[in-house]
C-alpha cells in the first residue's frame with residue numbers, strides 16, 4: 001500500500017470530543033501541506049462546540065461567536081462530524097483502532113471536585129457544573145431541579161465559573177431574555193426568589209482567580225448591587241509584598257476594583273451580590289427534611305509556602321451564613337474514558353505533552369493523543385486550547401514521519417460510517433447540526449432572542465425528522 | 467495557574483539517583499536524559515537532595531576527582547520544594563529570586579510528584595498569553611466569517 005497521507009491512502013484521524021480543542025486539532029491537521037488527511041470528529045452530544053455551547057455563560061454571547069471559526073474548519077474537504085456517538089458506549093477504542101491511523105481525545109473536564117465537609121450530601125448543595133449545564137440546556141441536565149425559592153445562596157469558589165453562576169442568579173428576566181439560556185431555565189429564574197448571593201473565596205483579593213472584566217461586570221448589573229467587606233479586602237502584608245514585587249498591573253487593577261466595592265451603599269436594587277474573601281466552608285447544616293439551611297464558614301489567614309505561594313490557613317474565627325442553596329465551584333476534573341489510561345492525581349488522561357502513555361511501560365501508546373482540558377486540566381480560556389492542540393497534533397505528525405502510528409486493518413471512511421450507523425442510527429452529521437442550528441436561530445428570532453435551544457436529544461432528532 | 471497544570475502533561479516520571487552513587491553515574495544520566503538536575507532520594511524514596519549541573523561544576527573547581535565522589539558530597543541538601551497547588555507565578559518568582567532552575571514537587575505527604583524547571587514555567591506563561599491572543603484572534607476571525 002502507498003504511504004499514509006497520500007490521496008490513495010489518506011491519513012485517517014478520529015478526534016473524540018467536538019469542543020474547542022477538537023476543532024483546533026482538526027484545523028491544524030488540515031493546514032498540513034502535502035498530506036491528504038481525513039478527520040472524523042465525534043461527540044457524545046448531537047451538537048458540537050462542547051463548553052462553548054454548554055459552559056460559557058449565556059449572557060456572554062459575544063464569546064460564543066468563536067463557533068463561526070469552527071464552522072469554517074468543518075467545511076474543509078475530508079471533514080466529517082459524528083454527533084450523538086459516545087466513545088465507550090457506542091464504539092470502543094479497540095474498534096476505533098481498526099479504522100484510524102491516529103486517535104485524539106479531546107473530551108474536556110466533565111465533573112466538579114467534591115467538597116469534603118460534613119453536610120455535603122444535604123439536598124440543596126450542588127456542583128456548579130450541574131447548574132451551568134442546566135441553564136445552558138445540556139440534554140443530560142435539563143431535568144435537574146434547583147430550589148430557587150430560596151432567598152440566600154452561597155457559591156463556593158472564586159474562579160470565572162463561580163462568577164458566571166452568581167451573575168446568572170442575579171440577572172433580571174429582561175436581561176436573560178436577550179440570551180440563549182434554556183427556556184426552562186429562563187422560566188425558573190424569572191420566578192426566582194433569590195435576594196442575596198455570596199461568592200466565597202478562600203484566599204484574598206490578590207489571589208482571586210477571576211479576571212478583571214468579570215469583577216467589573218458585577219458592578220454593572222441592572223438590578224443587583226455588589227459589595228465586599230472592608231476587613232476582607234484590605235491586603236495583608238504578605239499579599240502586599242508579593243503584589244509589589246511582581247509589579248503585576250493587572251492584579252493591582254483587579255484589587256482596586258474589589259476594594260472599591262467595599263464602600264458601595266445599597267442603591268435600592270432588588271438583589272445583593274456579596275463577594276467574600278479569606279473564608280472557607282467547614283460544614284453545611286440541614287433542616288428536618290435534610291435540606292441545606294445554613295453554612296458554617298471559617299475565616300482564614302494567609303501564609304507563605306517554601307515555594308513562595310500564599311496559601312490559606314484556618315483561624316479560630318467562624319461565622320454562620322443562612323443560605324438555603326449552595327453551589328460549589330472548586331475545580332473541574334476529567335472523567336476516565338473506557339480503554340484510555342487515566343492519571344487520577346490530576347484528573348486527566350495519562351500523557352506526556354499530549355502523547356497518551358501506557359501506565360505499565362511508561363511508553364507512548366502508538367497513535368493515541370490528547371489535547372485540551374482532558375490533557376492539561378481545566379485552565380485558560382478558549383484560545384489556550386489552540387497552542388495546546390497544535391502541540392499534540394505536531395507530535396502526531398512526527399510519529400507519522402517515524403512510522404509510529406496505528407496500522408489499521410480497515411482504514412476506510414465508508415466502513416466506519418456503516419459501523420456507526422449500525423450502532424447509532426440517530427447519529428448527527430454536520431449538515432444535520434447546521435439544520436438544527438438554523439431552527440434554533442429561527443425559533444429564537446420569533447421570540448426576539450438570539451437562539452432558542454433544543455434541550456433534549458429526542459427533540460433534536462424529532463426536529464430533523466430523523 | 468497551578469503547578470499541577472504543568473505536572474498533568476509530564477508523566478514520564480522524575481529521574482532520581484541515590485546519594486551513594488557516583489557523580490559519574492549522575493552525569494551519565496543527565497546526558498542520557500538531557501536534563502540539568504537529578505532528584506536524590508534515599509532507599510525509602512524520600513527526597514534527600516538535588517544535584518544540578520551547577521553543583522558539579524562548582525565542586526570541580528576545587529576537586530579534580532569530582533566524578534569519583536558520591537552524590538551526597540556534591541548535592542544541595544536544603545531543597546526548596548513546591549506543592550502541586552502552589553501558584554505558578556509565585557513559584558516562578560521564587561525560582562528567579564533564588565536562582566534555582568529546577569524545583570521538585572512534593573504532595574502533602576511529602577511524596578515526590580514531579581519536577582518543574584524554569585523552562586516549564588516560562589512555557590506555561592507563554593502559553594497563557596498565547597491562549598489569550600488566540601481567543602481574541604478566533605473572535606476577530608469569527609467576526610469576518
Ligand SMILES: Cc1cc2nc3c(=O)[nH]c(=O)nc-3n(C[C@H](O)[C@H](O)[C@H](O)COP(=O)(O)OP(=O)(O)OC[C@H]3O[C@@H](n4cnc5c(N)ncnc54)[C@H](O)[C@@H]3O)c2cc1C
Pocket residue numbers: 016017018019020021022042043044045048049050051052055056057060063085086087088106107108109132160161164337371372373374379380381382383385601
Ligand atoms: C462554566 C464555564 C464557563 C466558561 N466560560 C468561558 C469564557 O467565558 N471564555 C473562555 O474563553 N473560556 C471559558 N471557559 C473555558 C472553555 O470553555 C474551555 O477552555 C474549553 O471549552 C475547553 O475545551 P475542550 O475542547 O478541551 O473541552 P470541552 O469544551 O469540554 O469539549 C469536550 C467535548 O467532548 C465531548 N465528549 C466527552 N466525552 C465524550 C465521549 N466519551 N465520546 C464522545 N464525546 C465526548 C463533550 O460532549 C464535549 O462536547 C468556560 C468554562 C466553563 C466550564
